[in-house]
Amino acid sequence: MKHIKIFAPATVANVACGFDIFGFALNNPGDEILLRLKEKRGIVISKITGDKGMLPEEPEKNTAAVSVMALLDYIKSDKGFEIEIHKKMPLSSGLGSSAASAAGALFGANILLGKPLEVKELLPFAIESERVACGTGHADNVAPALLGGFVIIRSYNPLDIIKIPTLPELYCTVIHPSIEINTEYARSILKSEISLKDAVKQLGNVAGLVTGLFTGDYNLTGRSLEDVIIEPFRAKLIPGFYDVKKAALMSGALGCSISGSGPSIFALCSSGETAEKAGKAMKEVFNKIDIQSHVYISEINEEGPKIIES
């Protein structure tokens, strides 16, 4: 039976100033998705590990299955898949766990089906699966998870996704504290109206961050990593957030904010050494307030999902 095993990257969405429009992919952590092609229509989730029994095996509730089924319907295929999902990243952590599984499954299924679509064309199916996972069809995790690199979602309707370069020495520290934040709740506490003044600040930072990435200006990239719209609300959901952020910046990180809807916190750094130092300092803050945490250090993942076995 034809099979393929895929690495599917975790992702950092929002990236401080870019609420719902920025995201980038990581090399660490990432899920492993194994797919076996079947000659019979239908998806079976045959195994899930690393999820502490949290993920649904029913195909209509599982994001990997939902997205692959949408692909099969679109290309009018009568094939099917048996899928194993090996979670190597925490769930509900703000690291795009559901997006990773969907992106990895789609990427692998498309290959086993003989590449009927370009990778970029798989995106709508992944977005659809986000609707199943968190109620809204956001693209800031699935787009970087599928395409790799740093991604702008310029528009949702029509969908307009642009991948831009990142800096060669950019490292990301991610710390995941063992607290739970529900994505829908994290979205519900946001105000539906914001001040024009704050919007202008955010527009300036978005323009600055994109410019910093294009010009290789680490300093500009760092000072543009400022979020005056979302972070003030979501920070309240993460005990010690501002101390963790301070620890990252004091360690030399370019900038630090909440990854997606949290509780993970990311810091961008201009070297692996600084990223390690920031990770240690951030963890110490959580230790002091008796919150267990896990640190990941990673370069930006530029390629998206990749085949690790076939």
Place this chain on the structure above:
Amino acid sequence: MKHIKIFAPATVANVACGFDIFGFALNNPGDEILLRLKEKRGIVISKITGDKGMLPEEPEKNTAAVSVMALLDYIKSDKGFEIEIHKKMPLSSGLGSSAASAAGALFGANILLGKPLEVKELLPFAIESERVACGTGHADNVAPALLGGFVIIRSYNPLDIIKIPTLPELYCTVIHPSIEINTEYARSILKSEISLKDAVKQLGNVAGLVTGLFTGDYNLTGRSLEDVIIEPFRAKLIPGFYDVKKAALMSGALGCSISGSGPSIFALCSSGETAEKAGKAMKEVFNKIDIQSHVYISEINEEGPKIIES
């Protein structure tokens, strides 16, 4: 007596999606500022032409004089200037008329004083003069007027201005209809709160526009020239605005919106030919509703003010 004559460019602020953060300079129109160095402290505005008697000659009310006086104070100079201002652009038109005069005067004065400051360092004095001219110290006209090119104001406090590249074939059509809009009024009709949803759209377009300019992608640049926050309000102050915009886009313009707080309307085009065509079509719309208008066609001014006589 040492003298210098400076060309000072008109500017397009906001540039659709970049309210208060984007601006670019034009080669046409532009003011001419003549400065004569005096050994005695103080500024005299000796002549103003082309303003239909509208501009104040009192140094404390005239933006060119205010900005040069601030420069003299800053460098503790006991020199003075006699300044002639020859307006070659309409006042209160949304083309940065006061910013041009201030930028040109500062640029010239700095040269006659032996260049005590870098051009970029003149910016705070120009911003201060904007406070005199329109009540708020905005930089989206003075920054491109002084520095030339396409400019991002990432932050006002601290001031953080970044000049980014533009596209080689970019032309701008500006049409100035003979109607008056007061800048303060145009600002007062804006809502101080906006929806988070609109802010996200605007963030996406700002990221898209910057990316389009860096990557030389005319199509992306064009589709990012969308303003869902400010244009819907200010469009009401310009009769026929949406028809003029439609005429520009139908002529092949990449995008079209209000220049600054209006009433001028700008369209960016990927060739001089298209810019001419758009200008004619836009003017026809105003003709039909009996509004006189003047069209300017220009490349992006990359150098800022320049010496035309010394």
